Amino acid sequence: MRPARTAPPRPPKSAAAGAASRRPATAAHLQRPRRAAVIELFEREPVTAYVALGANLGDAAAALRQAIGALNQLPGTHVSAHSSLYRTAPVDATGPDYVNAAVQLSTRLTAPDLLNALQALEQAAGRQRPYRHAPRTLDLDLLLYGDARIDSPLLTVPHPRMWQRAFVLVPLHEIAPARVGPGALAAVVGQGVRRLD
Template sequence: MSQPVLAHVALGANLGDARATVRDAIAALDRLPQTRLLRASALYRSAPWEASGPDFINAVAAIETVLGAHELLHALQALELQAGRERPYRNAPRTLDLDLLLYGDAIIDSPELIVPHPRLRERAFVLLPLAEIAPALVSAAELQAVAGQVIERL
């Protein structure tokens, strides 16, 4: 059996009952095979970033998993589909968006998956909740760089 890996997942939603959807998705992460939820951030509200529609509800979760990175990606995509996720166009409003931010210290660059997430360090709605649950992973300079982005802890 493989060794468990610490992974971080960003969660976001801006359609339907986004708060409930994000909370349900956090709970669903704990039910993935060979995976357990270690901790989750508070919920945050942010304006759409390079997207349209209502404000997003965001969070970040830390999980421990034996799933491989691509297996985990597929499991996250299945949770998105269960929540009614559609992809009519790039950055469309969404019922649920789950992004694999970090998978241990792995660096993955495949057509399907890039880890660390390529825009991780550009987005307050990822960095603030990540800093809440894993402060060692986010520097003060990174937080300062996104300080102009509007985000509210709920």
């Protein structure tokens, strides 16, 4: 006959308390911080931000339309305007023509949080970076974040090369003409940009 099993002795109260503090957080534990983050998000004043979209792999036009919908679903964010789609030849790169667009966002996300969200959407769309200027399933660039000027290792706003690119300026001018003056458009007039819709 096997001896009856006995429960292992309980640790002293102080040890049990220490073990509890090391347990993984459950959904109940995480609920309060998430609520606090949401409250903090909606206490911020919305900022008008502009994002450039591009793709040249797969069904690029469909990828951009899907991305516009996804941007509209970001926390504390909605798309207040979006441009037509434009076809452009790659700049400083090879590969198929790009489809490009621009969107205007009203967002309560901070600029770094918005950048993280854009990169997550790129990754979800299958974006890979095997080398610089590689063809892309989706490319999202934060162009402007209100009137902020940001220069950090991860983010530069206004986008440092936006004024050199017709595929950015032409769609941006369509939705925010006050942001792109005639001189800026004249400087890139030689770059081929064709409106699709």
